[in-house]
Amino acid sequence: MTQLFAEVELEVPFHDIDVMDVVWHGHYVKYFEIGRCALLRRLDYDYPQMRESGYAWPVVDCQLRYVRSARFGQRLVVRATLQEYENRLRIAYEVQDQASGERLTKGQTIQVAVDMRSGELQLVSPTVLLERVQALLQGAP
Amino acid sequence: MTQLFAEVELEVPFHDIDVMDVVWHGHYVKYFEIGRCALLRRLDYDYPQMRESGYAWPVVDCQLRYVRSARFGQRLVVRATLQEYENRLRIAYEVQDQASGERLTKGQTIQVAVDMRSGELQLVSPTVLLERVQALLQGAP
């Protein structure tokens, strides 16, 4: 099956390094988000488009598994892959060392649609998302 | 069975609020850590004591589940509870609204001991942790 994904490169900044000389574990939530926004942009459904469509998409679940640590100046690749979209948005992440391809961290987030006017949780993803995913899946090479 | 836990109060600062007017989901990793450090301090085994004991305790797994959002200035209680310690350190977290006791976020972290000289992962927790936990469990009311 065709998978929608996006990859972003980043370089570990000094202010993300903790006293153990590695990236503090909480900063990977930011790296995941950078990957997620790149994926959502491929769908033309990043944060500004979400807001225009009348839905907020809060993260309701986030899981991170740390395999290897990353160091100051290390170049990383964040890969975000769409796993589910029909009822909720489930995205999987891998953070790799750019040079070796070695996997450092993996994880996932789950987001649900909330109607911004009524505040109601949507048990089925809004049409605006379904259409964009399906268009991209059909057009995807 | 007696459970070891610690509770910390905190107030949501302006810089933790995102454009949706709620705490950005990644900041809860910090709130968990503040609770964890309070728990480890009860054990007299917070970060400085870990380092002195010759072991690093990297977080290898972190899970967060978001139930309700938190707002600027809201007073929160973070409760960190020791769940496992014999082979690894598993700590569960609850973030509650201080006024109502309503649960906002829950989660857990898993840490493993790494010998700082050899870099070797310890499959059994070092004696230094076991002794402190058992002393506290016996002395706990």
Next chain:
Amino acid sequence: MTQLFAEVELEVPFHDIDVMDVVWHGHYVKYFEIGRCALLRRLDYDYPQMRESGYAWPVVDCQLRYVRSARFGQRLVVRATLQEYENRLRIAYEVQDQASGERLTKGQTIQVAVDMRSGELQLVSPTVLLERVQALLQGAP
């Protein structure tokens, strides 16, 4: 002359410590903000009241001077003092070690009022601020 100020205590969390084992210099902007919000709350003019009053107060200038570093777990006192309010909001900060009173960091921020509807910069502070400051100055012990 009577000075309006507020003091807040905080404890340096692990995630604010950099690889040199001291608070990374950028985090003091957060500590200043925590002090500023406490001061603005004394004026009943913190961020939510600013928004209700129709004015945003962007920081247009921020200066920090570092005298001594702070360490993990150190208890700090942040003191924010109102220095100017008639045409702009100038607040001075001191971060001290709680135990010794030793000064670690000082600085200031300047904010200006912007009308949220027109986007226009206000060259004189809005009445809503002037009244609150004067009421507090008259009532101040």
Next chain:
Amino acid sequence: MTQLFAEVELEVPFHDIDVMDVVWHGHYVKYFEIGRCALLRRLDYDYPQMRESGYAWPVVDCQLRYVRSARFGQRLVVRATLQEYENRLRIAYEVQDQASGERLTKGQTIQVAVDMRSGELQLVSPTVLLERVQALLQGAP
């Protein structure tokens, strides 16, 4: 006179945006640091080389002036320029909108060398820095 500088491009991530829908002012300290590290790398004297040379270079002064705000997804250019190096390291920063070249933020940092063994502040920059700056100034186009 020849000026040593470095430029870095970055894109504003979602987690740097505050409730006013603009970059929270404190995050520019990070953007400055990303520019500074690029400049220091040109000198082959970034954080790891500093540490190897036996000197820490704490930031003792940081000034920021905000001209225009930046928004989610905006592409920025950070330019860091060496201003002084003989007795201390003074670096000036400009953050510009990449598309228009419009200046958003400017500022500076001052760092001083501290001998990591003795803890003594150096009133003259160590030879290791002087040599690298002069080599680059002579070789600079």
